[in-house]
Amino acid sequence: MTPSAPKFxxxxxxxxxxxxxxxxxxxxxxxxxxxxxxxxxxxxxxxxMPESVAATGADILLGNTYHLMLRPTAERIHALGGxxxxxxxxxxxxxxxxxxxxxxxxxxxxxxxxxxTFRSHIDGSKHExxxxxxxxxxxxxxxxxxxCFDECPALPADRKRIAESMRLSMRWAQRSRDAxxxxxxxxxxxxxxxxxxxxxxxxxxxxxxxxxxxxxxxxGLAVGEGQEAMFxxxxxxxxxxxxxxxxxxxxVGKPDDIVGAVKRGVDMMDCVxxxxxxxxxxxxxxxxxxNIKNARHADDPRPVDENCTxxxxxxxxxxxxxxxxxxxxxxxxxxxxxxxxxxFQEIMQGMRDAISEGRxxxxxxxxxxxxxxxxxxxx
Amino acid sequence: MTPSAPKFxxxxxxxxxxxxxxxxxxxxxxxxxxxxxxxxxxxxxxxxMPESVAATGADILLGNTYHLMLRPTAERIHALGGxxxxxxxxxxxxxxxxxxxxxxxxxxxxxxxxxxTFRSHIDGSKHExxxxxxxxxxxxxxxxxxxCFDECPALPADRKRIAESMRLSMRWAQRSRDAxxxxxxxxxxxxxxxxxxxxxxxxxxxxxxxxxxxxxxxxGLAVGEGQEAMFxxxxxxxxxxxxxxxxxxxxVGKPDDIVGAVKRGVDMMDCVxxxxxxxxxxxxxxxxxxNIKNARHADDPRPVDENCTxxxxxxxxxxxxxxxxxxxxxxxxxxxxxxxxxxFQEIMQGMRDAISEGRxxxxxxxxxxxxxxxxxxxx
Ligand SMILES: [Zn+2]
Ligand SMILES: [Zn+2]
Numbered sequence: 001m002t003p004s005a006p007k008f009x010x011x012x013x014x015x016x017x018x019x020x021x022x023x024x025x026x027x028x029x030x031x032x033x034x035x036x037x038x039x040x041x042x043x044x045x046x047x048x049m050p051e052s053v054a055a056t057g058a059d060i061l062l063g064n065t066y067h068l069m070l071r072p073t074a075e076r077i078h079a080l081g082g083x084x085x086x087x088x089x090x091x092x093x094x095x096x097x098x099x100x101x102x103x104x105x106x107x108x109x110x111x112x113x114x115x116x117t118f119r120s121h122i123d124g125s126k127h128e129x130x131x132x133x134x135x136x137x138x139x140x141x142x143x144x145x146x147x148c149f150d151e152c153p154a155l156p157a158d159r160k161r162i163a164e165s166m167r168l169s170m171r172w173a174q175r176s177r178d179a180x181x182x183x184x185x186x187x188x189x190x191x192x193x194x195x196x197x198x199x200x201x202x203x204x205x206x207x208x209x210x211x212x213x214x215x216x217x218x219x220g221l222a223v224g225e226g227q228e229a230m231f232x233x234x235x236x237x238x239x240x241x242x243x244x245x246x247x248x249x250x251x252v253g254k255p256d257d258i259v260g261a262v263k264r265g266v267d268m269m270d271c272v273x274x275x276x277x278x279x280x281x282x283x284x285x286x287x288x289x290x291n292i293k294n295a296r297h298a299d300d301p302r303p304v305d306e307n308c309t310x311x312x313x314x315x316x317x318x319x320x321x322x323x324x325x326x327x328x329x330x331x332x333x334x335x336x337x338x339x340x341x342x343x344f345q346e347i348m349q350g351m352r353d354a355i356s357e358g359r360x361x362x363x364x365x366x367x368x369x370x371x372x373x374x375x376x377x378x379x
Numbered sequence: 380m381t382p383s384a385p386k387f388x389x390x391x392x393x394x395x396x397x398x399x400x401x402x403x404x405x406x407x408x409x410x411x412x413x414x415x416x417x418x419x420x421x422x423x424x425x426x427x428m429p430e431s432v433a434a435t436g437a438d439i440l441l442g443n444t445y446h447l448m449l450r451p452t453a454e455r456i457h458a459l460g461g462x463x464x465x466x467x468x469x470x471x472x473x474x475x476x477x478x479x480x481x482x483x484x485x486x487x488x489x490x491x492x493x494x495x496t497f498r499s500h501i502d503g504s505k506h507e508x509x510x511x512x513x514x515x516x517x518x519x520x521x522x523x524x525x526x527c528f529d530e531c532p533a534l535p536a537d538r539k540r541i542a543e544s545m546r547l548s549m550r551w552a553q554r555s556r557d558a559x560x561x562x563x564x565x566x567x568x569x570x571x572x573x574x575x576x577x578x579x580x581x582x583x584x585x586x587x588x589x590x591x592x593x594x595x596x597x598x599g600l601a602v603g604e605g606q607e608a609m610f611x612x613x614x615x616x617x618x619x620x621x622x623x624x625x626x627x628x629x630x631v632g633k634p635d636d637i638v639g640a641v642k643r644g645v646d647m648m649d650c651v652x653x654x655x656x657x658x659x660x661x662x663x664x665x666x667x668x669x670n671i672k673n674a675r676h677a678d679d680p681r682p683v684d685e686n687c688t689x690x691x692x693x694x695x696x697x698x699x700x701x702x703x704x705x706x707x708x709x710x711x712x713x714x715x716x717x718x719x720x721x722x723f724q725e726i727m728q729g730m731r732d733a734i735s736e737g738r739x740x741x742x743x744x745x746x747x748x749x750x751x752x753x754x755x756x757x758x
Contacts, residue, residue: 044703046711072677072702080680080698088694298451301459311428315467319459323451324423330709331423372722 008144008187008214010246014104016360018238018265024215024246026144027185028084028092031059033246034262034355037094037270038341038346042067043077043087046275048341056310056338057345058223060145061089062270065098065137066105070120074140081157082142094145096250096269097134097176097191100152100219111151113168118177131175140320143186145215146271148176150191152220162195169193169219177211187214189248192241195220196233215246219268222251231260238265255284255347259367262351263360274344278337281325284369285343292336296378297322310342311335387566393735397617400734403594403625405469405523406465406564410438412625413641413734415727416473416649418536421446422456422466425654426712427676432473432523434719436688436724437607439471441649444516445480448506452598453519461521466655466656473524473649474557475629476570478600479531490530492547508614510549510554522565524594529570531599532571541574548572548598549586556590565595568627571620571672574599575612584619594625597645601630610639617644634663634726638746641730642739653723660704660722665749671715675757676701689721692713 011031012022024031038045038053040061045053053061063083068074075087084090099116102109106118106127115130134149150169153161173190180188190208194200208216218237221230230252238247248268249261258269277284281292285305290297292304300318308314312321312335324332347367354363389412391401415521417424419434419440424672432440442462455467463469478495481488485497485506486669494509513528529548532540552569559567560587569587572581587595597616600609609631617626628640629648656663660671664684669676673685678698687693691700691714703711726746733742 042703042706042708043699044708047709047713049710049713071706072698076678076698081694086696086699086702088699158726234739237596284548299455299458317459317465319451319455320422320465320467324421324464327421329423330712331428332425333709333714334428 007184009216011242014358016355016358017263019266019355019360020265020349022267024092026092026187028090028144029059030080031092031268032218032348032350033267034348035059035268036258036344037062037268038275038344039064039270039272040087040093041272042071043083045337045341046273047251047337050087052338053089053341054091056341057349058341060092060094061102063093063095063141063143064101065095065134065141066101066129068141069098069129070122070125074137075280078140078142084142089144093142093371094248095138095141095143095147096191097147097149098129098137099134101255102129103151110304111137113171115149116151131342132174132179135176139180139183145187145189145350146175146180147189147217148191148213149198150193150219152193152223153195155195155220155223155225157195159197159200161334162193162197163200166193166195166200166204170204173208174211177213178379189213189215191217191218191219191250192237193220196225196229198236201233201237204242205237209242211266213245213246215228215268216241217248217250219250221249222257224251227257227260230257231264234261234264234266242270255344256368256371258344258347259364261353262355263316263364264363274340275337278335278340279333281336282340283321283336284340285375286367286376287373288371290375292318292321292325292332293321300379302376302379304339305343308339308342310339312339380623386563389594389623391623393737395734395737395739396639396642398730398734398739399646400731401625401646403471405468405471405566407523408438409710410471411727411731412646412649413637413727414438414647415637415723416441416647417654417723418649418651419466419468419472420651421450422462424451424716424720426658426709426716426727427654428623429466431717432468432720433470436728437470437719437720439473440468442472442474442522443480444474444513444520445484445508447474448477448508449501449504449518449522453516457519457521463521465681471523472616473528473589474517474520474522476526476528477516478513479629481508482530492550494528495530509666510551510560514555514558522727524566524568525559526568526596527570527592529572529598531572532574534574534599534602536574537578537623537631538576541572541576541712542579545572545574545583546578549583556592562735568592568594568596570596570598570629571616572599575604575608577615580612580616581619584616586667588621592624594627594647596627596629598629600628600689601632601678602637605688606636606639610643613640613643613645633724635747635750636702636729637723637726638743641734642743653719654716657714657719658712660715662700662715662721662756665746665752666752667750669754671697671700671704671711679758681716681755681758682723687718687721687725689718691718
């Protein structure tokens with residue numbers, strides 16, 4: 001591979017316990033890991049300009065195949081030059097396969113060995129997603145990191161259902177790999193399934209490694225099993241995956257979920273939480289979470305967090321943020337989303353530095369100690 | 380007045396026909412006239428960060444006394460350091476008196492010589508606005524330009540009603556002046572009333588000039604009388620006002636209203652149109668107005684206006700703007716509001732330059748010629 005054809009690669013830079021830090025290199029730029037990916041469902045991170053998302057420290061966004069295939073359609077985005085150009089985000093983009101969201105959002109789903117047929121939640125139109133069609137859509141979008149099309153049962157489910165579903169996903173993983181083809185500079189990630197069952201997780205990982213992927217996701221967690229069960233699974237699941245490839249935990253999570261996942265060897269995560277919370281007045285800080293709509297903030301001249309360097313904390317009081325939230329002003333969602341994304345990226349940077357310097361345990365202890373303090377006292 | 384105590388002043392720099400260009404100097408910065416003031420009703424220009432509003436070229440914002448007195452209250456904003464600090468806008472702010480919006484928004488209004496009692500449209504609470512209370516509220520907010528408390532009848536109204544209302548407003552103007560007191564660096568503007576009646580406009584102007592103000596507004600227009608009637612009134616109304624003070628036409632307007640008002644001697648205007656339109660998908664350009672939700676834009680890779688330097692036009696296609704509008708994404712209102720405010724400020728800059736250079740007629744002819752072309756053809 002010559003310098004004129006940059007490829008997709010992962011370099012592990014340091015470990016501290018099971019926690020890892022490294023860099024994913026792509027033709028569109030580097031992704032520092034552990035990485036948190038903001039979610040840009042419909043070709044926008046809600047309430048944010050893309051340059052503001054970049055300013056928070058995000059190296060990569062997640063886009064949703066299910067939403068984009070329905071509106072404005074992958075073919076339209078392709079004709080307009082691809083998703084990066086369409087949404088004015090030139091850094092890397094990862095797209096999910098659509099499988100998870102079909103199962104959670106669409107109507108009249110029908111699952112067969114071939115794939116899933118369903119009706120759009122927007123207009124009721126009929127669609128089909130298969131491993132082959134998911135690969136085609138993600139190629140049309142121009143995603144840098146493409147996810148295998150998979151299926152996952154809601155937990156709790158019995159072992160038989162979990163095993164059948166996992167093995168179907170592994171057959172779909174092979175079909176995804178075959179359909180993806182040879183695309184230098186782009187990556188296809190396999191998705192491990194198997195619920196909370198160690199033997200199924202191992203079987204799934206072996207199947208994926210036999211196929212071979214540029215990265216590996218841990219799917220089927222953060223679906224209602226609770227943090228303890230998720231962490232129990234993360235005690236063993238990442239260890240089944242190759243050390244020299246990035247590991248992506250899908251749909252996680254709250255700050256303490258993220259920290260616990262990194263501690264257990266996860267490199268990448270995504271979640272709507274910081275942006276969704278921002279629009280509902282939930283503000284995440286090093287002291288936990290506060291709700292800006294509470295009356296205690298109405299006269300409070302202090303920023304959300306005096307140490308935070310985001311625009312919401314640098315330029316506005318809690319009283320202002322309270323006022324604009326109560327007045328249903330758009331700037332409320334704009335500022336609180338910015339703060340939340342900034343704080344999430346700050347956690348990631350803190351962990352990357354701590355792992356590099358071999359002091360992850362101390363960093364984690366401090367993280368939990370600050371949260372235990374809770375929000376500053378009312379005036 | 381020493382340099383350490385900058386005062387409020389207006390300097391007329393050039394005229395071209397009746398059109399004027401100049402500068403209002405305030406301790407918070409200069410306002411280049413003719414000036415368009417974006418409206419920041421509830422301590423935010425909807426969908427915009429204040430630094431983005433400044434980037435469009437706005438030198439001054441308008442705030443609404445009625446909204447702010449109800450929520451979060453003037454006393455609260457004062458305790459928090461004033462409106463500029465509260466909303467993170469350090470340039471000048473003009474506040475209206477609350478009179479007009481009490482009449483259009485509140486319930487159970489009762490008008491007497493003393494003032495108006497009413498119930499809040501938010502929570503039904505009872506309030507009173509008088510000239511004295513309006514001056515107090517605007518002082519608490521810290522407005523740089525304070526408007527007299529006035530009353531204006533909806534048009535059409537008979538001459539008797541118009542005259543009575545105008546004379547009441549003139550008595551309130553005297554009470555406003557008395558209550559405003561001596562506040563160096565701050566300005567109080569009188570508001571001319573009198574409907575479309577030339578004799579009443581002249582009587583009102585004489586009453587105001589006898590009291591003496593730092594600037595003069597033309598009130599009671601843009602209330603449904605239509606552009607022709609408004610322009611007819613602007614043929615004579617500005618001429619009744621002092622030449623050495625700024626003239627402010629309240630609540631105007633569409634781009635061609637603005638141009639026609641400047642042509643007739645107006646220096647300042649405000650309107651919710653560019654921001655409100657931005658949230659409903661109406662986009663104002665040199666070619667007129669287009670609606671981004673129309674299907675013709677769904678596949679159009681071109682910007683709204685290829686000559687526009689705003690972020691919406693520099694970074695996004697019509698297809699993207701169409702998509703995010705149809706998807707109810709906040710970035711739609713954010714980008715379209717930015718474009719609209721940018722375009723309105725571009726008109727103002729164009730007129731300021733043209734007046735300075737004695738070519739306003741040619742500029743105006745070009746403005747109308749471009750609008751006559753209409754939007755670019757669909758692809
Ligand atoms: Zn912050
Ligand atoms: Zn533009």
